[in-house]
Amino acid sequence: MIFRKLSKTAFVAVLTAAIFISAFSVDAGSLNDRIKKGDSIRIGFANEIPWAYPGENNKPLGFVNAYILGVLKTMGYTNIEPVVTEWGGLIPGLKANRFDIITGGMYILNSRCQNIAFSEPMGQVTDAFIVKKGNPEGIKDYKDIVKKGAVLATGAGYNTIEAAKKEGVPADKIMVVPGPTEILAAVKAGRAAAGGMTYFTALNLAEESNDAVEVTDPAALPDWTLNYVGIGFRKTDKDFLKKFNEAQKKYLGTPEMMESVKEYGYTKSQLPGNVKTEWVCNNR
Known part of the structure; x- marks a missing residue:
C-alpha cells in the first residue's frame, strides 16, 4: 500500500x-x-x-x-x-x-x-499555415508536409495537432510549442517549414513578422478543417x-x-x- x-x-x-x-x-x-x-x-x-x-x-x-x-x-x-x-x-x-x-x-x-x-x-473559421516569405518549400497543405518530410510547428492544445495526424503527418514531425509567438519563431528560424493555426491568428502573425512570413491559402486545406x-x-x-x-x-x-x-x-x-x-x- x-x-x-x-x-x-x-x-x-x-x-x-x-x-x-x-x-x-x-x-x-x-x-x-x-x-x-x-x-x-x-x-x-x-x-x-x-x-x-x-x-x-x-x-x-x-x-x-x-x-x-x-x-x-x-x-x-x-x-x-x-x-x-x-x-x-x-x-x-x-x-x-x-x-x-x-x-x-x-x-x-x-x-x-x-x-x-x-x-x-x-x-x-478556417485554418491556415504560416511559411517563410515566398513559400520556398511550396507547402500548401498537410500532404505537402508529409511528402517533403517537413516539420510543422503548432500550439499545445491546438486542433491542428489532430488534423495533422489525421492527414498522415508523423508525430515526430509535429513540433508542439506553447503558442503563436513560439510558432512564428520556429518558422522564422527554419526549425519548422510551416506553422499551423487558425486563419485569423496566421494573418496577425504575418503582420507582426515584418514581411518575414506569409499565410497560405486556407482553401487548400481539406473541407473538414472548416471549424466552428x-x-x-x-x-x-x-x-x-x-x-x-x-x-x-x-x-x-x-x-x-x-x-x-x-x-x-x-x-x-x-x-x-x-x-x-x-x-x-x-x-x-
Whole structure:
C-alpha cells in the first residue's frame, strides 16, 4: 500500500491536501450559485490575437471577448473577472474551477465535447499555415508536409495537432510549442517549414513578422478543417448554458454585436449559419 511508504508527517500532509481540495470543489459550486452569492463570472482566455487576449490590467480584448461581454450584458451580468492562461491550460483550468467560461475562441471538436460543454456556435473559421516569405518549400497543405518530410510547428492544445495526424503527418514531425509567438519563431528560424493555426491568428502573425512570413491559402486545406467556434462551459453548468444560448440567439449577428467585433476583423462571413453544436460535436 502506498500509505505504508509515507511518513506520518507526509501522510498528514496528503490527507490535509485531500480535505482542502474536496472543500474547494464544494465551495466552488455551480456558476448559477456563484452569481447568486455575488461572485464574479470568471472568463478564461489565452493570448491569441485577435480572438481573445489581455490588454492593460488584463482587460479582455479580442472579438470573442467582445462578443461574450455583449451576450452577458444582455443577460444582466456585468461583474466579469478575466483570467489569462496558456492555451493548453484552458480546458484543465475550466474543469478545475479556475474560471467559469472559456472565451478564447475554441473550436468545437468531438474530443473537446467529451470534456466540456459548448454553446451553440458563434462563428465559423478556417485554418491556415504560416511559411517563410515566398513559400520556398511550396507547402500548401498537410500532404505537402508529409511528402517533403517537413516539420510543422503548432500550439499545445491546438486542433491542428489532430488534423495533422489525421492527414498522415508523423508525430515526430509535429513540433508542439506553447503558442503563436513560439510558432512564428520556429518558422522564422527554419526549425519548422510551416506553422499551423487558425486563419485569423496566421494573418496577425504575418503582420507582426515584418514581411518575414506569409499565410497560405486556407482553401487548400481539406473541407473538414472548416471549424466552428463555441464558448466553453463546465458540463455541470448546463442550466446557465441554456440561458446563455437563448441570449446568444437574440444577440448573434445584430448590428450591436457586429459593431463590437468589427475592429478585430470578424465579419458577416464568419457567422455560423444554422449549424448546431450537436452536429459539430459529432462531425469534427
